[in-house]
Amino acid sequence: MEIKDELIDHIAHLARLSFKGEDKAGIKNDMNNIIDFMGKLNEINTDNVEPLVFMSDQINVLREDVPKQTITHEEALKNAPKKDSDYFRIPKVLDKTID
DSSP: OOOOHHHHHHHHHHTTOOOOTHHHHHHHHHHHHHHHHHHHHHTSOOTTOOOOOSSSSOOOOOOOOOOOOOSOHHHHHHTOSSEETTEEOOOOSSOOOOO
16 A cells, blocks of 8 residues: 555544644655554464454452442532532533534
């Protein structure tokens, strides 16, 4: 697969990034290296190899999930810079539109 400038521009647009000059050439080189590496993986013979589901045969040892209250509602809100009765108040983060 050949990485062209149009593909880099398209991916940059999707990621809301902008590459120009040397940066675009660097990204193009990095993407070609990734494609080459994936090609090397295709050269490995994987016939009769079971898919790896777990990294080891050990079973996870987990602690008991015991619900308990470690901090009260009032203690949690005590040092909040802004609060509204029972809730933390934060600045709006979704008021901008993306073109």
